[in-house]
Amino acid sequence: KDQALPQRVIALSKSNAELWVLAGGELVGTSEDALNIEGIGEGVEDLGDMDKVSLEAITALEPDLLILFGTEPAQKALGEAASEIGIPVLFTNIDGFEDYEKVMKEFTDLTGRDDLYEKNVVSVREEIDEILKKVPEGEEKTYLFLHVSATKSKAEKNDYFASEIFNSLGLRNIASDD
16 A cells, blocks of 8 residues: 555544444544543543544644544534644544445555454444344334433434434334424
8 A cells, every 4th residue: 555554543432433443443542432442552642522622632642644523513623624734534424334334444444454344344244134134024113213311302313323223124213204
């Protein structure tokens, strides 16, 4: 490969940090919610709340890659500012297994760990396919997926990862129609 593999990576969310580690990468910094994930190295800098990290704290770590959510307004703005000063930024958005496959392919290409793509994506896809073969045909069942926190509650439509799982098992989301 012509491009050097990133050595000083910051991932500002638990899920992005976890995916980077699953792809064989190491982090120099992450958000506070990710500090307890399995496989995170010693000395990873705690950058605080993923939506309140300052550009100064990021630049102080001299990253050669910043991984952010493209769907979170605060992270999108931070990524745009980081790009403007020359920090490479990779935005992720995972709403289903296909998105996961795509991101993990990108990450394992960056880490040079095709073996981990095989382990964490290809074999998982094979297991999913085996489970789906066992789903019985017949009467349609429905579900309602609620996303509840201390500040809000929301019925999720079909653009949420868990909905993809339920739908592939033959269930119908009652929040997906009018």
